[in-house]
Amino acid sequence: MTAAELNVRFALPPDVEDHRVRAVEQLEMLDSPPEERFARITRMARTVFGIPMAAVSLLDRDRQWFKQVDGLELGDNGSIPKGNTVCQATIARAYDNPNNPALILEDATESEFAAVPGIGGEDGIRFYAGYPLYGPGGHAVGTFCIYDTVPRALSDADLETFTELAAWAQRELERSDDLDRASSVQQQLLPRELGDLTGYTVRSMCLPAYAVGGDFYDHYRVKRGVVFTVADVMGKGLGAAILAASVRSALRAASRAVDQLNVEVDLADVVTSVAEQLADDLTLTESFVTVFHARLDVERGLVKFVDAGHGLAVIVRADGSVEPLHSAGLPMGVLRDDVWQSVEVPLNPGDTLVIASDGVLDLVGDGVDVRPALRFVAEHPGPDDLCKQARALAAARPPLDDVTVVAVRREPV
Numbered sequence: 001m002t003a004a005e006l007n008v009r010f011a012l013p014p015d016v017e018d019h020r021v022r023a024v025e026q027l028e029m030l031d032s033p034p035e036e037r038f039a040r041i042t043r044m045a046r047t048v049f050g051i052p053m054a055a056v057s058l059l060d061r062d063r064q065w066f067k068q069v070d071g072l073e074l075g076d077n078g079s080i081p082k083g084n085t086v087c088q089a090t091i092a093r094a095y096d097n098p099n100n101p102a103l104i105l106e107d108a109t110e111s112e113f114a115a116v117p118g119i120g121g122e123d124g125i126r127f128y129a130g131y132p133l134y135g136p137g138g139h140a141v142g143t144f145c146i147y148d149t150v151p152r153a154l155s156d157a158d159l160e161t162f163t164e165l166a167a168w169a170q171r172e173l174e175r176s177d178d179l180d181r182a183s184s185v186q187q188q189l190l191p192r193e194l195g196d197l198t199g200y201t202v203r204s205m206c207l208p209a210y211a212v213g214g215d216f217y218d219h220y221r222v223k224r225g226v227v228f229t230v231a232d233v234m235g236k237g238l239g240a241a242i243l244a245a246s247v248r249s250a251l252r253a254a255s256r257a258v259d260q261l262n263v264e265v266d267l268a269d270v271v272t273s274v275a276e277q278l279a280d281d282l283t284l285t286e287s288f289v290t291v292f293h294a295r296l297d298v299e300r301g302l303v304k305f306v307d308a309g310h311g312l313a314v315i316v317r318a319d320g321s322v323e324p325l326h327s328a329g330l331p332m333g334v335l336r337d338d339v340w341q342s343v344e345v346p347l348n349p350g351d352t353l354v355i356a357s358d359g360v361l362d363l364v365g366d367g368v369d370v371r372p373a374l375r376f377v378a379e380h381p382g383p384d385d386l387c388k389q390a391r392a393l394a395a396a397r398p399p400l401d402d403v404t405v406v407a408v409r410r411e412p413v
Helices: 003-009 014-027 036-049 087-096 156-189 237-259 267-284 359-364 371-379 383-396
Strands: 053-059 063-070 079-081 103-105 127-134 140-148 200-207 215-222 225-233 289-297 302-308 313-316 322-324 343-346 352-356 403-410
Touching: 003 087, 014 053, 014 140, 036 053, 036 063, 036 140, 036 156, 053 087, 087 103, 087 127, 087 140, 127 156, 140 156, 200 215, 200 383, 215 237, 215 403, 225 237, 225 352, 225 403, 237 267, 237 289, 267 289, 267 302, 289 352, 302 313, 313 371, 322 371, 352 371, 352 383, 359 371, 359 383, 359 403, 383 403
Parallel strands: none
Antiparallel strands: 053 063, 053 140, 063 079, 103 127, 127 140, 200 403, 215 225, 225 289, 289 302, 302 343, 313 322, 313 352, 352 403
């Protein structure tokens, strides 16, 4: 059967194919670099079955693109025309026979795919086993496949192992989709620039060590000035990101509720109320959060802050000296019913308030000693330069932890 005949034979209804291709695009994985997590699956398959070839691929409208392939020679673009693949039949089988979607060809040269390039001949494919992989909406977006150059059969135990490896590939595919979406949402939750803040320059950055992270920064205007927050949830990845979003929302809500009152409320009371609100969540997840929460009185140049175990905030004075900002508070979630105290410091013309997460310690030092970080901010007191240099270091050596920096400079008169 020719490629054209195969395309007709295994074509899906146009509306189904349109939705299927859209699901492939939603994964945003086409033409992405190889990843070790998929390579582990293909290596395992080759070892377990003693076969020369294994692959994880996606099927676009007109091509099969290989996210990971072992033992097969492909062109520079890592793909082959869809009409020259057996995997298009595996995709069709996912819709025609969803309860038993695996396609097994014990000898491909005796099947309708015998004319497909690469089937049969010297070192050509004789055995094929493919299992569909599913994307958004439950549509079949790709395949997990194993190949051999000699005919063979799969025992019941072999078929169970093959299905389990396909399930592993499916989980990694879902993880890619979930993390990409989570990363996009987390980036969208970061605050927009404050705009014109007369007499001040504000710059911020947040670089997760993984797709998503447990760090966040926030800033927003209130009647009494501008609120700045940097927090770090214990851990990394999606779990920490979920908790970080909860902390951010709780602090925002509490700060804005207080802002509507016509009485002065101590910043420490805001942090304490948020800690009480989150106490059950932090206890159940066995987590804690370090928080530096500050309010800048723009007119008077005063910073009132609460440090809940964060310990990574400084003021770089106009004369170049670095003044660490400390308080004795523990992180949220360590002790139930803990309370915090607020501290007030002046931010004079030419001074810069810098709040960072502990990922900066890895970026500029050994991850423990704070002195390299103090030297770093002293050498780059300007908010633009500080963030630029931090990004350059992260690009040169990917950080081990999330890196967050907020810099607020009060411009000289």
